[in-house]
Amino acid sequence: MVVEALRCNSMASRASKEQGSTGCQVLIDARRESDPVDERAIIARCLAGERRAYSVLVERYKVLVHDLVSRMLGDTSDAEDIAQDAFVKAYLSLRDFRGESRFSTWVCRIALNRCKDVLRKRRRAPWTRLRHEEGPDVAEVPDDQETVVDSLERCEREARLQRALARLPVKYREAVVLRHIEGMDFHEIGRVLAIAAGAAKVRAFRGREMLRRILERDGALR
């Protein structure tokens, strides 16, 4: 438990150091910058062979995709590779991108499909999970503004939440993560999951209801 809490803390501190802000703010900024017209221009440049142009899209959505993958898989060891893989696959299929939705919607869908493949494999070979539970960042120092106790408490809360999320069926987990962590509206969630907005709403609610019951049983809610 303590190891998980410290590892979680290391992620938070890394977020603050590299981005100069919390991940939530990064996401909000990224969303504000997202402009479908601009995206189409960038994609046109990519299709013309200008690979560097793609870095704009990757920079814009890397936190979203990486976080989504981490939340879905329940760990970060494979998340980086899978998130990168999603961006590469999206690049390879750029010609098929019709611009009816945002690029972020599209790349999230690719990432989620990849996550489902990984989760399916893990279900068949659960012992492979052992490798993911090695935590390399145990010795990270917490944020200056936060005491060690505060940091441990916060990270323990997050670790409980992450464990509870991992217990949700995948179709509810993805809806809850997209809605409440990645902050998407139900129309966008519907596009990512290829379902109607109403169905996305029901899934998010059911998922949160399951999560609430798990957290209550764990004593995480009062």
Added chain:
Amino acid sequence: MTRFEELLEGKVAGELSPDENQEFSALLVVAENRRAFATHQQTVALLAGVERYVPSSSFTEEVLARLPDRRSRPLRNVWDLLWATRVMRWNVATALALSLVLVVTALTWKALSGRTPVGSERHSIVTLFRFSLDAPGAQQVSLAGDFNGWRTDEILLADVTGRGHFAVTLSLKPGRYAYMFVVDGATWMTDPRAEAYRDDGFGNKNALVNVEVPTVADGDT
């Protein structure tokens, strides 16, 4: 979703109208609903408060390094077209159609190959035929026939034993040939061991040899 759940979802998202807010407040009189609302709010707060997992600083560069070059390279495209692995989707109709094509191809090939090689063999295969005559005391024996325009000085038989047994081996194409031996350049002699004969128009008989299509590779008269 029940009405309470719908209103709860709207409340959490901050999307309730004043009327719906009033309706929701009325439902909160029930203790169970109050508890559900409180714990949902806590869950939402917990979810909204999580720190994001942030990728490494080299993330974008690593993605770019993994991207293939999109510039058009015709030879590369052809190479990819030839060697790219593909998933083939099968069904019974496809399998039957392919089987039909294979059968028709095999039959056509067989029919064509049944003709062409034999025809060419007929032109190219020759049969070695050995002509021999016992002529003790003769100095020279030659062979004249259809195959050499009846020239008497062209095909000389050799006395291989030195006891008057003259012989020569010719390569003949399939066909029927008439021939005679000429002893010492003057005496025409019919082969006594020929397989057939016919009149030569001068009161003698020409010997006949019938060379079959390739069954007999070697013969001896």
